[in-house]
Amino acid sequence: MRPVTIALLLALATGISGCASKFKTYNGPEVTRVVVMKGERRMHLLHHDKVLNSYDFDLGFAPVGDKQVEGDGKTPEGRYFIDRRNPNSQFHLSVGISYPNENDIREALELGKRPGGDIFIHGAPNGRARAKLAADWTAGCIAVTNKEIERIYAMVRDGTPIDIYP
Numbered sequence: 001m002r003p004v005t006i007a008l009l010l011a012l013a014t015g016i017s018g019c020a021s022k023f024k025t026y027n028g029p030e031v032t033r034v035v036v037m038k039g040e041r042r043m044h045l046l047h048h049d050k051v052l053n054s055y056d057f058d059l060g061f062a063p064v065g066d067k068q069v070e071g072d073g074k075t076p077e078g079r080y081f082i083d084r085r086n087p088n089s090q091f092h093l094s095v096g097i098s099y100p101n102e103n104d105i106r107e108a109l110e111l112g113k114r115p116g117g118d119i120f121i122h123g124a125p126n127g128r129a130r131a132k133l134a135a136d137w138t139a140g141c142i143a144v145t146n147k148e149i150e151r152i153y154a155m156v157r158d159g160t161p162i163d164i165y166p
Contacts, residue, residue, distance in 0.1 A: 028052065031156045031157070032046060032160065032161075033160065033163065034046070034156060034161070035162075036164040037165050041057055043142065053155070055144050058135070058137055058142075058143040059141075059143075060074050060136060060140035061136055062136075067115075067140055068107060068111065069108050069113035069115060069116060070108075070113065071139075072140070073140055075119070075138075076099040076104065076119060076140070078101075078103075078163075079163050080161075081159060081162060082159065082162055083098040089126075091122035092122065092123030092124055093123055093150060094122035094149070095121045095149070095152060095156055096119070096120050097121065100115035121142045121149065121152060
């Protein structure tokens with residue numbers, strides 16, 4: 001092969017910018033549960049009772065209390081499930097949380113409001129290297145670093161339970 005062809009193939013394999021892919025592989029034990037401790041700002045990925053990885057994170061701009069309505073800046077509390085992933089997220093990568101559930105919808109409607117949605121575990125906004133913009137800066141999501149969301153994205157499968165505690 002000619003040197004130009006080899007250079008082009010290498011650039012395509014690693015991304016034109018020379019960066020490695022944001023899509024990682026994981027071949028370890030299955031993540032059977034995600035536990036989020038909002039007050040401690042600590043998230044744990046578990047295989048049954050064994051902690052595989054733990055991460056610090058930022059929350060919404062009003063982090064105390066359970067999410068009730070759209071725009072309240074809170075992160076939901078309770079049992080949810082990882083229900084989707086977005087490889088083209090505006091936040092590097094993101095993994096969706098199944099908020100709102102039927103109970104969340106009913107509670108918001110009783111208040112005459114909408115429950116909101118689009119709650120994710122995600123990295124930094126595209127174009128930024130770090131997720132830490134300010135203390136608790138999201139609209140209600142759980143923000144980790146880009147390197148961490150790459151690992152979480154690879155490890156956690158759709159359908160995995162996620163328990164979010166105060």
